[in-house]
Amino acid sequence: MAHGLLEPIFDGEKTRNARTVLRVIILLTIAAAAVSSRLFSVIRFESIIHEFDPWFNFRATKYLVQNGFYSFWDWFDDRTWHPLGRVTGGTLYPGLMVTSGIIYHLLRFLTFPVDIRNICVLLAPGFSGLTALATYLFTAEMTPSPSAGLLAAAFMGITPGYISRSVAGSYDNEAIAIFLLVFTFYLWIKSLKDGSVMWGALTALFYGYMVSAWGGYVFITNLLPLHAFVLICMGRFSPRLYVSYTTWYALGTLASMQIPFVGFLPVRSSEHMAALGVFGLLQIVAFVEFIRQELPSKQFQTLLRSLVLLIFLVSLAGLVMLTLSGVIAPWTGRFYSLWDTGYAKIHIPIIASVSEHQPTAWPAFFFDLNLLIWLFPAGIYLCFQTLRDEHVFIVIYAVLASYFAGVMVRLMLTLTPIVCVAAAMAISQILDIYLVADKPTQAEVPKESTESSKATAFLPEQLRSTRRQFVGIYSFASKFSITGSIIVYLLIFVAHCTWVTSNAYSSPSVVLASRLPDGSQHIIDDYREAYYWLRQNTPDNAKIMSWWDYGYQIGGMADRPTLVDNNTWNNTHIATVGKAMSSREEVSYPIMRQHEVDYVLVVFGGLLGYSGDDINKFLWMVRIAEGIWPDEVRERDFFTARGEYRVDDEATPAMKNSLMYKMSYYNYNSLFPAGQAQDRVRGVRLPAEGPQLSTIEEAFTSENWIIRIYKVKDLDNFGRDHASAVAFDKGHKKKRSAKRRGPRVLRTE
Amino acid sequence: MAPRTRSSVTPSKSAGTVPTTSTEPSTSALQSTNLKHASSAADIVNGAWSNYLAHTPQRVKLLDAFLAFLVGVGALQFVYCVIVGNYPFNAFLSGFSATVGQFVLTASLRMQTNLQNVEEFKTISNERAFADFVFGSLLLHFFCVNFIN
Numbered sequence: 046m047a048h049g050l051l052e053p054i055f056d057g058e059k060t061r062n063a064r065t066v067l068r069v070i071i072l073l074t075i076a077a078a079a080v081s082s083r084l085f086s087v088i089r090f091e092s093i094i095h096e097f098d099p100w101f102n103f104r105a106t107k108y109l110v111q112n113g114f115y116s117f118w119d120w121f122d123d124r125t126w127h128p129l130g131r132v133t134g135g136t137l138y139p140g141l142m143v144t145s146g147i148i149y150h151l152l153r154f155l156t157f158p159v160d161i162r163n164i165c166v167l168l169a170p171g172f173s174g175l176t177a178l179a180t181y182l183f184t185a186e187m188t189p190s191p192s193a194g195l196l197a198a199a200f201m202g203i204t205p206g207y208i209s210r211s212v213a214g215s216y217d218n219e220a221i222a223i224f225l226l227v228f229t230f231y232l233w234i235k236s237l238k239d240g241s242v243m244w245g246a247l248t249a250l251f252y253g254y255m256v257s258a259w260g261g262y263v264f265i266t267n268l269l270p271l272h273a274f275v276l277i278c279m280g281r282f283s284p285r286l287y288v289s290y291t292t293w294y295a296l297g298t299l300a301s302m303q304i305p306f307v308g309f310l311p312v313r314s315s316e317h318m319a320a321l322g323v324f325g326l327l328q329i330v331a332f333v334e335f336i337r338q339e340l341p342s343k344q345f346q347t348l349l350r351s352l353v354l355l356i357f358l359v360s361l362a363g364l365v366m367l368t369l370s371g372v373i374a375p376w377t378g379r380f381y382s383l384w385d386t387g388y389a390k391i392h393i394p395i396i397a398s399v400s401e402h403q404p405t406a407w408p409a410f411f412f413d414l415n416l417l418i419w420l421f422p423a424g425i426y427l428c429f430q431t432l433r434d435e436h437v438f439i440v441i442y443a444v445l446a447s448y449f450a451g452v453m454v455r456l457m458l459t460l461t462p463i464v465c466v467a468a469a470m471a472i473s474q475i476l477d478i479y480l481v482a483d484k485p486t487q488a489e490v491p492k493e494s495t496e497s498s499k500a501t502a503f504l505p506e507q508l509r510s511t512r513r514q515f516v517g518i519y520s521f522a523s524k525f526s527i528t529g530s531i532i533v534y535l536l537i538f539v540a541h542c543t544w545v546t547s548n549a550y551s552s553p554s555v556v557l558a559s560r561l562p563d564g565s566q567h568i569i570d571d572y573r574e575a576y577y578w579l580r581q582n583t584p585d586n587a588k589i590m591s592w593w594d595y596g597y598q599i600g601g602m603a604d605r606p607t608l609v610d611n612n613t614w615n616n617t618h619i620a621t622v623g624k625a626m627s628s629r630e631e632v633s634y635p636i637m638r639q640h641e642v643d644y645v646l647v648v649f650g651g652l653l654g655y656s657g658d659d660i661n662k663f664l665w666m667v668r669i670a671e672g673i674w675p676d677e678v679r680e681r682d683f684f685t686a687r688g689e690y691r692v693d694d695e696a697t698p699a700m701k702n703s704l705m706y707k708m709s710y711y712n713y714n715s716l717f718p719a720g721q722a723q724d725r726v727r728g729v730r731l732p733a734e735g736p737q738l739s740t741i742e743e744a745f746t747s748e749n750w751i752i753r754i755y756k757v758k759d760l761d762n763f764g765r766d767h768a769s770a771v772a773f774d775k776g777h778k779k780k781r782s783a784k785r786r787g788p789r790v791l792r793t794e
Numbered sequence: 795m796a797p798r799t800r801s802s803v804t805p806s807k808s809a810g811t812v813p814t815t816s817t818e819p820s821t822s823a824l825q826s827t828n829l830k831h832a833s834s835a836a837d838i839v840n841g842a843w844s845n846y847l848a849h850t851p852q853r854v855k856l857l858d859a860f861l862a863f864l865v866g867v868g869a870l871q872f873v874y875c876v877i878v879g880n881y882p883f884n885a886f887l888s889g890f891s892a893t894v895g896q897f898v899l900t901a902s903l904r905m906q907t908n909l910q911n912v913e914e915f916k917t918i919s920n921e922r923a924f925a926d927f928v929f930g931s932l933l934l935h936f937f938c939v940n941f942i943n
């Protein structure tokens with residue numbers, strides 16, 4: 046678009062070096078902004094791992110750097126899922142750990158002995174800089190505009206939709222996966238444009254890396270075939286498509302099968318069948334094209350075309366048959382719930398129980414993407430205007446990712462790259478037009494005047510546009526106002542992103558921060574207090590039972606074996622814990638004995654008003670337990686007659702007698718004047734008489750009562766049951782007044 | 795295999811070493827006349843076959859023979875798998891996908907070096923195509939050998 050005055054700056058040969066330097070400087074600045082905007086939590090709090098999942102990744106990484114790669118690869122972890130253990134090497138995506146392990150050894154080799162924790166904490170910001178770079182490359186493939194790539198990189202660097210999963214300390218798979226996603230797409234577009242085996246093989250390599258890093262690789266596995274399929278349907282089959290797709294598929298599938306967790310899935314499960322089907326279809330189409338060029342007969346060509354259709358339909362029917370007969374595994378619940386959005390809630394409560402798996406509300410889109418979300422459709426529209434092969438990719442990606450992001454909150458992450466790219470294309474289009482300051486010069490006037498004179502023949506003289514030589518917006522004022530408003534929007538975007546990152550996404554959930562009235566910060570550090578108590582005051586192999594949310598943190602910080610953790614691979618085992626938590630003591634004590642539980646840990650936010658505690662999660666425990674033992678645990682029992690979920694005087698007997706209720710509110714009354722005990726989360730006054738525990742005893746309660754740890758008692762020495770033993774200790778002797786003996790029973794021993 | 799390649803492997807630059815740099819218009823005219831009047835399916839196949847023999851350069855025929863060999867090996871493995879069972883499934887998969895992968899890589903090389911497709915592959919010379927082929931094949935064999943255990 047640049048011509049006239051600016052031509053030497055934008056297009057001239059002389060300034061090419063200057064432009065390159067400028068571009069490098071801009072990209073470096075963007076990378077620096079991307080890294081530094083993610084450091085709020087490190088600067089405010091400290092350099093620690095944040096959420097739940099990263100604690101396992103961190104623990105695995107530590108294992109990797111201590112024991113080497115091979116023992117990491119077949120690591121049997123006997124400190125999780127206590128009686129069962131976990132074959133960790135075969136049930137995790139090793140890409141993240143291996144990446145930080147490589148960085149660790151590289152830095153040591155360069156004589157920078159950096160602690161592995163700091164590498165893990167800062168891995169996500171580092172890779173976000175690379176993501177910005179990959180977005181630049183990807184967008185630069187899409188449009189010739191010089192600014193689109195840089196804009197897209199800038200958007201990708203600071204947009205909160207991506208920052209939310211990649212702040213410093215968020216050592217999760219997404220930290221490197223989004224970089225790999227965007228870079229794989231870049232390589233795919235590159236290979237499709239050139240039709241080169243090398244780029245196709247590189248696509249496959251990075252696809253393999255992506256498979257090793259994140260379960261979301263299925264998105265790529267289905268997006269690339271869809272792109273190829275749509276291209277074929279549009280009649281855009283070309284040898285380039287054949288070369289790039291078949292190279293990617295043949296190498297990428299083999300690469301993905303090297304990961305033990307994936308194994309034979311690419312040939313056995315429904316999620317990967319689209320790729321295989323399009324691979325087969327491409328062979329047929331290529332062969333038919335090959336013959337078609339040589340045989341000019343019209344009828345023969347129709348015959349061939351119908352042959353392709355026939356084979357396609359037959360193989361589709363074969364696929365359906367294989368799926369129905371069970372040779373090919375059907376969609377797993379996690380993916381199936383994306384299509385049937387009510388499925389998870391009915392059949393697999395454990396999927397529905399995760400807050401990230403809920404549908405997205407509208408404000409979330411504006412909150413995470415600000416102005417990008419309304420430029421995004423405009424960018425897609427622009428793609429339709431020059432619909433080349435790679436623009437088809439953008440359109441498909443946009444449609445699919447928008448749908449998925451609407452279904453599930455956490456999939457906003459896969460939408461973000463394409464939103465950035467499309468919005469950058471829209472803005473760069475505007476800027477390309479309105480940033481050119483010159484008017485059409487006099488030389489162009491005669492040419493245009495002939496056209497306008499033609500127009501004046503039909504149109505009345507009064508219209509200004511017919512009297513003028515050329516039509517368009519050429520005044521400086523209008524151009525300035527357009528570009529000025531765009532720039533203002535961009536500045537607002539930066540401010541918004543910084544604000545959102547600072548306020549919403551930079552809190553380590555391990556440490557709870559609150560403000561005192563004078564504005565100073567008050568840190569609530571109960572989690573670590575309790576975990577370190579466990580670490581220092583319990584035997585090394587004391588088994589901890591808690592709800593699965595805290596499994597990874599206990600494993601990571603307390604370094605004790607747990608029964609269940611965040612890797613929810615065994616639903617029955619989780620339901621066992623749920624049953625133990627939601628049953629009466631007489632029922633749960635045998636369960637805990639059978640599983641050799643030494644300590645039970647509950648999270649209780651009633652004193653502090655911390656709403657993510659176990660009483661609020663309790664219904665999910667009940668539901669998950671009910672799924673396995675519908676006769677013994679019933680959700681209905683935990684609601685009052687009017688269908689309310691209460692913890693106060695009117696709580697149901699099942700609620701009051703459940704282990705979770707008792708553990709949460711044990712001794713809680715003692716903090717308050719008599720009868721004044723108050724639960725600040727539920728906002729209710731508790732019954733005057735607190736619950737009594739007989740089979741477990743309080744071992745530790747953290748400063749703000751957030752974490753309470755109970756020790757499971759041993760069997761009674763005299764063989765009594767615990768309830769009567771406790772009653773005896775309290776002085777309630779057995780009433781013997783009536784001297785009545787129970788019905789005689791035969792002693793068999 | 796139908797006579798698609800009326801061309802040499804290497805384009806005009808290094809054409810000195812290659813025996814046939816066939817002239818495009820005459821051949822296409824020739825086979826169109828041949829095949830337009832073909833009535834039965836057998837005639838079409840025969841005509842196409844003779845065209846292929848007559849107008850395919852030696853290198854492309856070599857590639858085609860290799861492709862046919864790969865198809866044979868792949869089919870043999872598949873039949874063996876169907877008869878005997880797929881117990882070491884990874885071994886079957888790596889062997890079978892080695893043939894499939896090598897097939898598509900070779901077919902890609904054949905497409906890239908085809909003179910008809912010069913417009914499609916502007917950035918890829920024949921030497922580059924061959925180097926890419928080698929790179930892809932090495933990668934493929936690394937993965938296969940790794941996967942077969």
